[in-house]
Structures are given as structure tokens and as C-alpha cells.
Amino acid sequence: SQEFSAFAKQWDFVHTTTSPYYAQSNGLAEKTVQTAKRILTKAREEGKDPYLSILEHRNAPVDGFKSPAQLLMSRRLRSILPITGKLLQPQTCKPSAVQRKREQCQIKQKSYYDRSAKSLITLEHGARIYAQQNNGQWKPAVVSSALEDGRSYIIRNTDGQEYRRNRKHLMDVKGQNVAVSAQTTHPVCVADGHLPCPLQHTKRAFFSLKEHPQVRLFKDNVASDKLDIASL
Known part of the structure; x- marks a missing residue:
């Protein structure tokens, strides 16, 4: 304060x-x-x-x-x-x-x-990102600047407000056409339970069951050839 x-x-x-x-x-x-x-x-x-x-x-x-x-x-x-x-x-x-x-x-x-940890890529100035909110939702934002520690960034949301967030709560959307403005917002969905993606790319995240049939990892139940004494 x-x-x-x-x-x-x-x-x-x-x-x-x-x-x-x-x-x-x-x-x-x-x-x-x-x-x-x-x-x-x-x-x-x-x-x-x-x-x-x-x-x-x-x-x-x-x-x-x-x-x-x-x-x-x-x-x-x-x-x-x-x-x-x-x-x-x-x-x-x-x-x-x-x-x-x-x-x-x-x-x-x-x-x-460090056995299970990995370093996240550095975000550049003006990079289009998704920022995780307190309720777990992801909303589009833009990187305004990076702080000296290398893990914290100043981001600007769709309302034009700036916040400080850790790199863990930011996801790079390089390669996706995401526009951030005060007039329009892009809804975000969760394709695989934890990684957010734009709603327009949701269909690509899910695959068709017809093209990729389900693979059973267990053998089907086969009737036993043994003598059924109870039926005699």
C-alpha cells in the first residue's frame, strides 16, 4: 500500500x-x-x-x-x-x-x-496471452512489461487495467489470432481440463470418435471351456 x-x-x-x-x-x-x-x-x-x-x-x-x-x-x-x-x-x-x-x-x-519442475518461456513485450483469474477462468490480456525478477509481469486486460501476475498464471498464445481490446472479449474454454484455448479453436482440441476408435486395454470376456458342474 x-x-x-x-x-x-x-x-x-x-x-x-x-x-x-x-x-x-x-x-x-x-x-x-x-x-x-x-x-x-x-x-x-x-x-x-x-x-x-x-x-x-x-x-x-x-x-x-x-x-x-x-x-x-x-x-x-x-x-x-x-x-x-x-x-x-x-x-x-x-x-x-x-x-x-x-x-x-x-x-x-x-x-x-527441480526433478519435476521446468522453466517457462520468457514473454516478450506486447505478447498476446491468457491470464488466469481468481476463479480459475482464463481471460485474454497483453504483456505490458517484465519485472527484474524475470518471473513477474505487468499485464493489461481487456478493460485497459494493469495488474502484476506471476508467470505461472500466464499462458502464451503465440500462433493464435487473439485480439485484445476494450470493446470485445474472447470467451475461453477448457479443452483438456487445465489448458485454456479460444472458443473458436475448441473443435480442433476434441477429436472425432469415428476417426479415432476407442482402444480397449482389457481382453473381452470369453466363455470358459471348463465343465460346468452346476448345470449337470
Whole structure:
């Protein structure tokens, strides 16, 4: 918002924004909010003190790392759970070791994610595209400009309004004659369940059952030659 932009300028820090409706790019913050909501909701349902629930969460180790309390204060916090005095003694955590271990985990996660991921082609200025809406529908638009991160674009819809969207929500329609204007819009259909296409090309997306007969992958039921004792 304009108010937060003025706040960032006043305190001289860089506020990096992401594309709307793409929570994956801000997964850590989204997960933190989800965890906090779950803790507060469960504490309210059970009638317990929410601060004690938050305290136990801070004492719990996270994904092979030490607990948030240990990373922040180099010691465990005393809670309602019984614990020996020896475990409450301060133990300094080396920030470099924690950072190195965290980077190794991120590299491992990236390697698993890249097994099924692929890079999308870059969209040029003025390219005709389809943009996915919040309700899942696809509507025609035009690429106005590309941002520095290479994954976000400023697009202009048929009403002349500009939005920022991630490349995941944009589909290139190169080779198709799609006009984008404020007067006419092109309805969009879903040919194969997830890929949108212009309505005028819908017939090409579906094939004729006469031209492509159905292929059965299972054998037809054949009467057995064995003796039917029950009929004797």
C-alpha cells in the first residue's frame, strides 16, 4: 500500500514485493501465519492459555535444527513440562554453523523440487496471452512489461487495467489470432481440463470418435471351456 511504501522510505529499508495470488513465493511467511493461527485456535477450543502454547512452540526443535528459543537466547525456556536443570544451562549456538546447515537443507529441497519442475518461456513485450483469474477462468490480456525478477509481469486486460501476475498464471498464445481490446472479449474454454484455448479453436482440441476408435486395454470376456458342474 502507499502507506507502507511511505513507511519503508521513512525508515530507509527496501520492501521487496511478490506477485499477488502466488503464495509459493512467500511460503515461509505463509507457513508461519498458518502455524500461529492453528496454535491460537486450538488453545481457544481447549480453553488453555495461548501464551503457554506459544511458549511450547518456541521450545520445540524445528526440522533437525535447535528450537527457536535456543537459536535466539542460546538456551531452553522453562515451561510447564518437567525438565532437568542441566538442560536449562546456556549453550551458545554458532550462527555460521546454523546458516550453513540451513543452506544445505535448502539445496536438498531445491534438488527434489527441480526433478519435476521446468522453466517457462520468457514473454516478450506486447505478447498476446491468457491470464488466469481468481476463479480459475482464463481471460485474454497483453504483456505490458517484465519485472527484474524475470518471473513477474505487468499485464493489461481487456478493460485497459494493469495488474502484476506471476508467470505461472500466464499462458502464451503465440500462433493464435487473439485480439485484445476494450470493446470485445474472447470467451475461453477448457479443452483438456487445465489448458485454456479460444472458443473458436475448441473443435480442433476434441477429436472425432469415428476417426479415432476407442482402444480397449482389457481382453473381452470369453466363455470358459471348463465343465460346468452346476448345470449337470
